Amino acid sequence: MTLTADPVPTRLLRSSARQSYDPEVDIDWDAPPVDGLWFMQPERLSLYGTPLWDRLTDEQRRELSRHEVASIAGVGLWFELILMQMMVRELYDADPRTARTQYALTEIGDECRHSVMFGRAIERLGVPAYGPVRHVHRLGRGFKTLASGVSGYASILVAEEILDRWQRELMKDERVQPLIRMVSRIHVLEEARHMSFAREQIQDLVPTLSRRSLGWHRTITANTAFFVARSLVNPQVYAAVGLDPREARRQALGNPHYQRTLAWMGERVVGFLDEQGLIGRGQRSTWRRSLLMP
């Protein structure tokens, strides 16, 4: 076997060469937004169906969708910065001749373009760069410096899978702005490879763990899932349509529609991680509180 014969990374490298996007040229950044369209699927908005939602005008609801989609994109961008750093750190000791290393570098390149794309989309939306709330931003600083191995890849997979579910629906929705749909389409296409890679890393690494380190990786993964899911909608988005962020946040977290949305976003990744033995009994309550597990 040659150094580059690892089948999954080899296949992913070929696929990256065949199909990758350059958002700089593949997106029409100058096209003005289309009047009357949503910025994301209204039924997936955190307040959909709540008493507060009923009080908003149609225009306010669409405006909320503009801020909420930007918040989710901002959290995606934040997590991409975390995972790029984690992967770069890991590659410091890797053999550059292998397909695995070469694919990991290719993935970092994809993420780098995605972050530019999300940044530019948020700028075009004309809204603040929300990102996660301050204490989660601070926790992320520690995580990106220390995370590695199974929980590193499992955390990457959680963020990628939940956004993937949501974006696959978003990109097909004709009620949504073309810019947002195109950004989603590009992301979905390239992330499919990243998720295959993360799944393979997890499958390879889990059997090598001792009981004790398995427990550690389960705990880290559950906590990352909790913070990522809870961060998707920064409460400040509610203030943009004149709502009290605290009350709106309270109604969003108690909203059965939104609870179902998060469980739907988490369904696939929760199933996979559970199958891999990465969700122990001790972590179920954290997973449930993340709302990604019903």
Ligand SMILES: [Fe+2]
């Ligand atoms: Fe990405």
Ligand SMILES: [Fe+2]
């Ligand atoms: Fe990714």
